[in-house]
Amino acid sequence: MSDISTTARSGFLHPKLLNCSLSDNSTTACSGFFNPKLFELLVSDNSTTACSGYFNPKLLKLWMSDNSTTAEVAPQLLYKFIEQTMQPGPSVSLKCSASGNPTPKIVWYVDGFPLPNNDRLMIGQYVTMFGDVISHVNITAVKSEDGGDYECRALSKAGVASHSARLNIYVPPSAPIVSVNSVHKNSVSLQWRVEDIGGAPLKGFTLTFRREPAEWEELQLDRRINSYVLENLQCGTRYQFTINTYNTIGTSPSSEVESVKTKGDKPSAPPTQSFIRLNTTSITLDLSSWQDGGCPILYFSIEFKLHESSTEWIIVSNKIETNARYNIGDLDPGTAYNLRMTAHNNAGSTHKEFYFKTLDFVEIKNELGRVELPSVQTVFTDAHLLAVIVSSIFGTILALIGALICFKNCS
Incomplete structure (x- = not known):
């Protein structure tokens, strides 16, 4: 090599003609498509070398003389991982590869933060014989918290290249x-x-x-x-x-x-005097006197028995669907009874036992005897009332006399 020789360096080549002009007196023509391997040209003064072949984008390095110069090439990503969606459990691997001069270093991030390296999440990186750097992230038994935006960055003093894609770890939702x-x-x-x-x-x-x-x-x-x-x-x-x-x-x-x-309570029972109307051989029950507690009363159950002398309840009805009056007959006059009522609504049932005694004939006579009637003395001591009575009698007599006279004349 001569002192005045120069080196032209090319990185990733698409299939095209590569011409390398070296020293003043020597020329190296490199043309064609290069095979995927590292190629070196050692060129002396006045020598000419032609090199051709197929090139699968790789880094081409030309080592020349002590006075040769090398051009920097910014990092370029050769392989990029894609977005993935999975459930927790399996393992997953993310991979990036890059080239450049000088050889870049790849670092990983998730959601903008540096990716940690631990027993379940491992980061590996190596450089191939062609000068490419390959880096991968292996996640063992992925969990829902492993999901996020993953990014690989290829860094060197010549520049930066980056790529990101999302790793979706879907799980069933949490309980509402x-x-x-x-x-x-x-x-x-x-x-x-x-x-x-x-x-x-x-x-x-x-x-x-x-x-x-x-x-x-x-x-x-x-x-x-x-x-x-x-x-x-x-x-x-x-x-x-x-x-x-x-x-x-x-x-x-x-x-x-x-x-x-839900809002509403069981029915509430009324007092005996407002619920039971007594008679000699029957009673009348005012079912509307029951309070429904905010929920309509659905039906009543009614039973009765002789007070103290009997333990057997007589069922009147198990389902009376009315809120009006209800009569119970065929009772004995002047007899004590127990009445057992149950009112039902959606909130529940209310049980209430009442005591009553039917009226006897003496009590009825006494009741009638207590009715106050106007006395004769009171009537005749009232002057206005007396005048009305006398006028009415006199008018009646005159009407009868007139009718009799008319009857005789007509005959």
């Missing part, structure tokens, strides 16, 4: 957190939220509910809502609710069971 907004007689308003949807869009919700202790029922709800009013419930009744959600990967656990009682 349910709260009760409001409670009414026949409805309950529910609201919920899902803190972790599992990476994949939610597909919908399943509301499961029951009236204690009935069978569970299911209701499918739209994925876009986070509240619901469950209607047509029974008044004063306890219900249980739970909600789960699902995405393309699977179904979440169910939320904690919420237990709610």
